[in-house]
Amino acid sequence: MTADERALITVRVDTDDDLVGARALARRIAEHLRLGPQDTTRVATVVSELARNALRYAHGGAVTFGVTPPSLPRALRVTVRDHGGGIPDLDRVLGGTYRSRTGMGVGLAGSRGLMDAFHVDTSPEGTTVCVEKHLPTGVTDADVERAARDLLLARGADPVRELQAQNHELMDALAALAEREERLRGLNQELEDTNRGVVALYGELEEKAERLREANQLKTMFLSYMSHEFRTPLNSVLGLTRMLLARLDGELTPEQHKQVSLIAGAAGDLLGMVNDLLDVAKVEAGKSDVHVSTFRVDTLFATLRALFQPILTNPDVRLVLDDARDLPPLTTDEGKVSQVLRNFVSNALKFTPRGEVRVHVALVDGGRAVRFEVRDTGIGIPVEEQGRLFQDFTQVRSRPGRAGGTGLGLSLARKLTELLGGTVGLTSEPGRGSVFHATFPVTYAGPEVQGVNGEVPAAPAGEGPSTSTRPLVLLVDDNEADRYLLGALLAREHFDVREEGGGEAALRVVRDAPYRAVLLDLSMPDLSGLDVLARLRADPATRALPVLIVTSQVLTDDDLARGGALGATFHAKDRLYQGDTDGLVSTLWAAVRRAASHGEDAAGHDVSAE
Amino acid sequence: MERIPILKLGDLLLVTIQVDMHDRLALTLQDDLTTAIVAHGARGVLIDISALDVVDSFIGRVLGNIASMSRLLSAETMIVGMQPAVAITLVELGVTWRHVRTALNVEQGMRRLRASLDGPRA
Numbered sequence: 001m002t003a004d005e006r007a008l009i010t011v012r013v014d015t016d017d018d019l020v021g022a023r024a025l026a027r028r029i030a031e032h033l034r035l036g037p038q039d040t041t042r043v044a045t046v047v048s049e050l051a052r053n054a055l056r057y058a059h060g061g062a063v064t065f066g067v068t069p070p071s072l073p074r075a076l077r078v079t080v081r082d083h084g085g086g087i088p089d090l091d092r093v094l095g096g097t098y099r100s101r102t103g104m105g106v107g108l109a110g111s112r113g114l115m116d117a118f119h120v121d122t123s124p125e126g127t128t129v130c131v132e133k134h135l136p137t138g139v140t141d142a143d144v145e146r147a148a149r150d151l152l153l154a155r156g157a158d159p160v161r162e163l164q165a166q167n168h169e170l171m172d173a174l175a176a177l178a179e180r181e182e183r184l185r186g187l188n189q190e191l192e193d194t195n196r197g198v199v200a201l202y203g204e205l206e207e208k209a210e211r212l213r214e215a216n217q218l219k220t221m222f223l224s225y226m227s228h229e230f231r232t233p234l235n236s237v238l239g240l241t242r243m244l245l246a247r248l249d250g251e252l253t254p255e256q257h258k259q260v261s262l263i264a265g266a267a268g269d270l271l272g273m274v275n276d277l278l279d280v281a282k283v284e285a286g287k288s289d290v291h292v293s294t295f296r297v298d299t300l301f302a303t304l305r306a307l308f309q310p311i312l313t314n315p316d317v318r319l320v321l322d323d324a325r326d327l328p329p330l331t332t333d334e335g336k337v338s339q340v341l342r343n344f345v346s347n348a349l350k351f352t353p354r355g356e357v358r359v360h361v362a363l364v365d366g367g368r369a370v371r372f373e374v375r376d377t378g379i380g381i382p383v384e385e386q387g388r389l390f391q392d393f394t395q396v397r398s399r400p401g402r403a404g405g406t407g408l409g410l411s412l413a414r415k416l417t418e419l420l421g422g423t424v425g426l427t428s429e430p431g432r433g434s435v436f437h438a439t440f441p442v443t444y445a446g447p448e449v450q451g452v453n454g455e456v457p458a459a460p461a462g463e464g465p466s467t468s469t470r471p472l473v474l475l476v477d478d479n480e481a482d483r484y485l486l487g488a489l490l491a492r493e494h495f496d497v498r499e500e501g502g503g504e505a506a507l508r509v510v511r512d513a514p515y516r517a518v519l520l521d522l523s524m525p526d527l528s529g530l531d532v533l534a535r536l537r538a539d540p541a542t543r544a545l546p547v548l549i550v551t552s553q554v555l556t557d558d559d560l561a562r563g564g565a566l567g568a569t570f571h572a573k574d575r576l577y578q579g580d581t582d583g584l585v586s587t588l589w590a591a592v593r594r595a596a597s598h599g600e601d602a603a604g605h606d607v608s609a610e
Numbered sequence: 611m612e613r614i615p616i617l618k619l620g621d622l623l624l625v626t627i628q629v630d631m632h633d634r635l636a637l638t639l640q641d642d643l644t645t646a647i648v649a650h651g652a653r654g655v656l657i658d659i660s661a662l663d664v665v666d667s668f669i670g671r672v673l674g675n676i677a678s679m680s681r682l683l684s685a686e687t688m689i690v691g692m693q694p695a696v697a698i699t700l701v702e703l704g705v706t707w708r709h710v711r712t713a714l715n716v717e718q719g720m721r722r723l724r725a726s727l728d729g730p731r732a
Contacts, residue, residue, distance in 0.1 A: 016632035023664055024630060041664060041695035045703065048666040052633070107667045110703035 032147035058084020227278035236481035316354035332444035344374035352378035471516035503527025546591030660691025690719035
């Protein structure tokens with residue numbers, strides 16, 4: 001074993017399979033080096049013996065194949081090294097007198113006889129056995145190199161070993177796969193659990209959302225009912241104060257006049273707030289109808305100017321409305337546009353101590369939309385407050401002094417504008433003033449475009465019969481204040497009025513006198529207005545009697561359809577109490593006249609202009 | 611686990627070793643064969659080692675043991691087809707077999723086994 005030995009290959013022997021491999025390798029190398037069948041078998045057998053010893057007694061070792069240098073007689077040299085405890089009785093073993101515990105022992109001694117050179121070096125640190133087999137003459141360096149090359153190429157190419165190795169790999173891969181599958185299954189399970197959790201959470205969320213929706217609806221209903229309930233007594237207060245101020249009940253002292261005016265003012269403010277609330281509730285509940293008509297902006301401005309003139313008490317502030325005569329007429333809900341502008345203007349006036357509030361109007365978007373701007377020189381609004389301003393119940397906190405109202409005005413303005421397909425916005429700078437703007441489509445593109453206003457019968461201005469021919473009407477309302485106010489109103493309009501406090505009572509008396517029309521409240525404790533109406537229509541004697549439903553209730557589509565089908569017209573109490581009686585009076589007169597022309601004693605009740 | 615197949619031919623067992631046996635496989639064969647002798651009541655065992663290039667002391671010892679065990683189980687063992695180089699090496703190695711009969715090939719071995727089994731009865 002010298003340094004210039006031509007090493008061919010070294011293999012480890014740690015298992016039985018390695019032992020078989022080393023044996024096969026020895027055979028292959030011997031064949032390459034043309035050792036002949038007998039020597040090949042000898043070499044293979046010796047390698048088998050030595051490798052087995054290393055495996056059995058030292059738990060493994062290494063087998064090195066090499067060729068001795070050319071200077072010596074050339075030989076195949078096999079070196080087997082292990083790091084076991086050495087061979088204790090080497091001499092006896094080699095002498096052939098030793099028998100191992102396993103009954104073996106011929107291996108080492110036998111091997112010696114099979115080889116040309118045999119050398120054992122053993123110590124407690126390990127054993128090295130080196131054996132040599134002479135190569136036949138004629139084996140050249142080229143043969144050795146070819147053997148080395150072939151070994152390099154064929155390393156691991158032994159089909160059986162290869163198959164076993166592949167088998168092992170396959171088993172490992174299968175085991176890894178099984179493990180991965182197990183992990184995947186675990187992961188899948190986890191995912192499924194998570195998924196179930198998510199589904200459960202989703203359900204919970206859905207439930208919460210549902211509850212929120214219900215709560216919101218309840219809120220809207222509450223607002224609607226509450227404002228309605230508030231409006232009834234408020235309207236009574238307003239009506240009564242108006243009667244007092246009109247001296248219908250006698251003269252007032254200047255002090256009383258002032259006090260009653262204050263009451264009327266406060267009630268008016270309160271009614272405004274309640275109306276705002278109700279409007280918000282209506283828009284939110286989707287119950288706000290759009291009444292489309294075609295109107296001129298300058299007319300709208302004239303109304304606004306008239307409306308605000310009385311409340312312009314601050315001499316330092318001017319209200320300027322642009323000239324809008326050149327603008328084309330708008331086809332949308334005049335009432336709502338007006339409400340938005342009123343809102344902006346009254347807001348601007350409230351927060352402008354001096355200077356002017358200017359209402360500017362212009363066509364935008366190629367004439368398809370109209371943009372109103374209400375520009376003031378007031379205190380302005382900080383940027384951080386601007387975003388929230390159009391939300392419910394929002395008031396600018398930094399504004400000094402009182403900020404009257406519910407905080408619903410701008411929110412309502414936004415909702416109404418959006419209802420008409422428009423947008424609102426504002427630009428403002430603290431100390432420099434604000435510009436609120438609302439843009440509406442020139443023509444409302446909503447679902448129901450119809451000219452409602454055109455159907456209202458022309459008001460019989462100044463019309464009224466003499467006392468002797470006053471038509472008799474029956475007024476049915478459970479609220480005494482309402483009966484009083486409506487009665488006074490009808491009396492002023494030249495009607496004879498008989499009052500009843502309930503539906504049943506009204507039905508009992510309706511045939512006692514030649515009534516020309518019936519005014520019905522909707523909600524009454526004993527019988528609702530619609531029920532009374534139905535019973536009137538069911539009776540041939542009262543079937544043709546004109547019925548006007550006068551109510552402060554928010555009407556549902558259902559109410560309107562039912563009443564309309566039975567030939568009734570609807571009139572809002574609050575509008576009557578605000579002095580807007582034209583609709584009721586003209587409808588009443590038209591009904592009375594129509595009934596008279598159809599009735600048997602038409603001539604006696606005919607009405608003519610005074 | 612790898613095993614060497616044992617074929618039953620009447621009351622004979624035929625084992626053809628076609629792979630280079632590792633030690634454990636040899637011991638397994640020893641166990642399997644003795645079990646099979648008892649199970650089938652075999653009276654003869656034919657072991658064909660013509661495919662073995664190397665029979666070292668361990669395998670030689672195992673084959674000898676198989677023969678001894680079979681004999682105890684009243685079966686004759688015939689090892690056939692040993693390559694000449696293997697035979698020479700076994701002798702040089704100092705492995706000696708007792709109770710083992712040999713033949714050059716399966717056919718000859720079969721004939722001889724049959725003869726010795728049937729002989730006394732005939």
